Amino acid sequence: MIEQLQQEINELHARVKILQQHIEELQQTCDHHFCGDSYFVKCTKCHKIEVLYY
Numbered sequence: 001m002i003e004q005l006q007q008e009i010n011e012l013h014a015r016v017k018i019l020q021q022h023i024e025e026l027q028q029t030c031d032h033h034f035c036g037d038s039y040f041v042k043c044t045k046c047h048k049i050e051v052l053y054y
């Protein structure tokens with residue numbers, strides 16, 4: 001039972017990783033359109049966030 005659940009969690013982790021890589025790929029090819037405030041901006045197209053305040 002536990003092993004089954006752990007295996008399912010591992011599979012979900014792998015799936016999340018693939019989806020995150022897919023998002024990163026899309027964000028790399030996006031011609032960003034940022035809007036936001038002076039602390040951070042967010043692209044309205046791919047939702048990439050860039051922090052401006054350090």
Ligand SMILES: [Zn+2]
Pocket residue numbers: 027030031032033043044045046047048
């Ligand atoms: Zn973008």
